[in-house]
Amino acid sequence: MVSRPDTSNYRELFVSDTPMMDMRAPVEFEQGAFPFARSLPLLSDEERAQVGVEYKERGQDAAIRLGNQLVSGPLREERLAQWCQFAKENSNGYLYCFRGGLRSSTVRQWLHEAGIDYPLVIGGYKAMRQFLLEELERSVERIDLVLIAGKTGTGKTRVIEQLPRSVDLEGLAVHRGSSFGQLLEPQPRQIDFENSLSIALMKLLTGGKQRVYLEDESRLIGRLYLPESLQEKMKAAPMLVVEYGLADRVEVVLEDYIVDLGGRYAGRYGGEGHQLHKERLQQDLFRIRKRLGGERYQDVNTLMSAAFDQQACDGNTSAHRKWIAILLGQYYDPMYEYQLSKRGGDVLYRGAREGIIEWASRAA
Numbered sequence: 011m012v013s014r015p016d017t018s019n020y021r022e023l024f025v026s027d028t029p030m031m032d033m034r035a036p037v038e039f040e041q042g043a044f045p046f047a048r049s050l051p052l053l054s055d056e057e058r059a060q061v062g063v064e065y066k067e068r069g070q071d072a073a074i075r076l077g078n079q080l081v082s083g084p085l086r087e088e089r090l091a092q093w094c095q096f097a098k099e100n101s102n103g104y105l106y107c108f109r110g111g112l113r114s115s116t117v118r119q120w121l122h123e124a125g126i127d128y129p130l131v132i133g134g135y136k137a138m139r140q141f142l143l144e145e146l147e148r149s150v151e152r153i154d155l156v157l158i159a160g161k162t163g164t165g166k167t168r169v170i171e172q173l174p175r176s177v178d179l180e181g182l183a184v185h186r187g188s189s190f191g192q193l194l195e196p197q198p199r200q201i202d203f204e205n206s207l208s209i210a211l212m213k214l215l216t217g218g219k220q221r222v223y224l225e226d227e228s229r230l231i232g233r234l235y236l237p238e239s240l241q242e243k244m245k246a247a248p249m250l251v252v253e254y255g256l257a258d259r260v261e262v263v264l265e266d267y268i269v270d271l272g273g274r275y276a277g278r279y280g281g282e283g284h285q286l287h288k289e290r291l292q293q294d295l296f297r298i299r300k301r302l303g304g305e306r307y308q309d310v311n312t313l314m315s316a317a318f319d320q321q322a323c324d325g326n327t328s329a330h331r332k333w334i335a336i337l338l339g340q341y342y343d344p345m346y347e348y349q350l351s352k353r354g355g356d357v358l359y360r361g362a363r364e365g366i367i368e369w370a371s372r373a374a
Contacts, residue, residue, distance in 0.1 A: 013127040013129075014127075014129045015129060016104075016129045016130045016131070016132050017104060017129060017130075017131060017132065018131070018132040018133060018137070020131075020137070020138050020141040020142075021141075021145070021212065023104070023131065023138070024044070024138075024142070024208075024209045024212060024213075025209075025212060025213055025216055027045070027046050028046060028102060028103060028104065029046050029047075029048070029096075029100040029102070029103040029104075030044065030046060030047045030048070030103055030104050030105065030106060030131065031047070031048050031049075031050045031093065031096050031097075031100075031103065031104075031105045031106075032044075032047045032048065032049050032050065032051070032105075032106060032107075032135070033050065033051055033052045033105060033106065033107040033113045033114050033117050034049075034051060034107055034108055034113070034135060035051050035053055035054065035055050035057075035058040036049060036051055036054065036055055037055045037058075038108065038135075039051070040199075041199070041201065042135075042139065042199060042201030042202060042205070043201075043202060043205075044138065044205055045202075045205070045206055045209065048096065050089070050092050050093055050096060052077075052081065052089070052107070052113045052116060052117055053077065053080070053081065053113070057077070057080045057081065060076065060080065061073050061076055061077045061080070064076045070112075074112070077116075086120075090120055090121070090124060093105075093117060093120070093121055093128075094121065094124055094126055097121060097126050097128045098126075103128070104128070104129050104130060104131045105117060105118065105128055105129075105130055105131070106130060106131035106134040106135055106138070107134050107135070108134050108135050108136055109133065109134045109135075109136050109137075110130055110131060110132050110133045110134035110137065111134065114130050114131075114134060115130070118130060139201070139205070142204070142205050142208040142209065143204070143208070145208050145211075145212055146204060146207065146208035146211065146237060146239075147237075147239055149208065149211035149212060149215055150211070150237065150239045150240050150243055151239070152215060152220055153211065153214075153215065153220055153221075153222040153243075154220040154221045154222065155222055155224060155243055155244065155247040155248075156221065156222070156223050156224075156247060156248055156249070156250060156358070156370075157223075157224055157225070157226040157244060157247045157248070157249045157250070157353075157355065158170055158173075158176075158223055158224070158225050158226060158249075158250055158252065158366065159226040159249040159250065159251045159252070159350065159353075160226075160251050160252030160253060160254075161253075161254075161259060161338070161342065161343055161346045162188060162259065162263070162338055162342040162343075162346065163254070163258075163259025163260065163261075163262045163263045163338055163342075164252035164253065164254050164259055164262070164363075165252065165254075165262050165363055166225045166226070166252055167180055167181075167186075167225060168363055169225075169250075169252060169363050169366050169367060170223065170224075170225050172363075172367050173223045173367065173370050175214055175219065175221055175222055175223060175370075176222065176223040176224065177207065177210045177211060177214070177222065177223075177224055178225070179207070179224060179225055179227055179231060179236070180225065180227075180231060182198075182203055182206045182207055182210065183197060183198070183203055183231040183232055183234045184196070184197045184198060184232075185197055185231050185232035185234070186266065186267075187225075187227055187228075187231050187232075188342075189294055189297060189298050190267055190291060190294045190295075191231075191232060192232060192290070192294070193271070193274070194274050194275065194278055197232050197233060197234055198234070200234055200235070203234045204237065207237075221373070223250075223370065224244070226244070226249065226353075227244070228349065229241055244353075245352070245353060245354055245355075246353075246354045246355050247353075247355045248355040248356045248357070248358050249353065249355050249356070249357050249358065250357075250358055250359045250360075250366045250369060250370070251357055251359070251360045251361075252361075252362070252363055252366055253360050253361060253362070254362065256335060256338060256339055259338055260331050260334045260335050260338065263334045263338065264327060264330055264331060264334060267291070267334075268321075268327050268330050269327065271287060272284065272287050272321075275287040275290075284318070284321070284322055285322075287318075288314075288315070288318040291314060291318075292311065292314060292315070295307070295310060295311055295314065296311075298341070301341070302341060306336070306340065306341075309336070310333045310336055310337060313329070313332045313333035313336070314330075314333045316329060317329035317330040317332070317333060318330075
């Protein structure tokens with residue numbers, strides 16, 4: 011393998027989706043990581059803790075000796091084999107630890123002894139994380155932001171998916187944004203969400219163009235929050251407003267939250283999927299019961315339960331339209347009107363999804 015120099019060109023690493031192996035302990039990786047990094051730790055969590063105690067009590071040399079004792083023999087060979095395999099499969103990659111220090115240099119030395127020269131990321135995870143935080147703020151300041159707005163059920167995400175200069179915030183957050191937006195997959199950690207958002211904006215701005223389309227979101231997408239600087243920019247950003255009548259919006263919600271989400275539950279849980287889907291939506295409904303009001307909550311809950319029962323009986327989803335229409339017309343629409351009144355940006359265009367996409371293509 012041809013020797014390559016170490017790098018501190020973090021921008022190139024992230025824009026190019028460069029594969030990296032992370033030498034930090036699993037618990038560190040779980041606390042925050044990068045999209046194209048793979049956890050291949052030098053030390054396990056327990057081993058790291060032992061080495062840390064040794065370092066505090068007896069110093070660096072003693073900690074290094076203990077680390078070499080812990081990772082030796084067959085265990086060393088097993089981990090070395092994983093690093094060698096990664097290096098061979100990712101000839102353009104890099105390795106790093108927390109600060110680009112002892113752990114990464116140790117692994118590089120062991121790889122060198124195995125006949126593989128593999129470069130380091132200078133400064134390690136800490137430097138790359140700081141770069142992404144700073145770059146996120148720079149990107150938010152630079153972007154020419156346009157929001158895709160509209161009432162619940164207008165299919166704003168469908169528009170975002172068709173616009174090449176867009177970032178799908180809900181996709182990055184693994185959440186559909188509403189009170190019922192939780193998917194089967196867990197949401198990423200806040201740090202990972204910020205890292206992915208920073209990288210996505212960086213990529214869009216690399217070509218020199220500054221126009222970026224985002225879906226109009228509240229401060230929170232599930233349990234993840236948007237950076238404050240982005241929240242402030244969104245308040246004054248111009249908007250393209252997707253508009254459809256209530257009947258059309260009911261169909262979009264039916265497709266997303268009953269047909270599609272129900273299919274995901276069935277795919278994962280088989281025969282139990284329908285009941286779990288029903289329980290999940292009823293739990294979501296219960297969480298907003300105070301804002302709905304007691305009587306309306308009971309009405310919607312009764313209609314929802316009956317609709318799921320009918321669906322279980324004959325596969326017909328039509329009864330779901332009743333409770334969806336109530337929630338849209340009496341809960342989500344008033345909330346949207348209030349939130350829209352807080353936006354300061356101009357409305358550049360109103361219309362159907364196709365019209366929004368056409369407007370954006372002409373403005374490119």
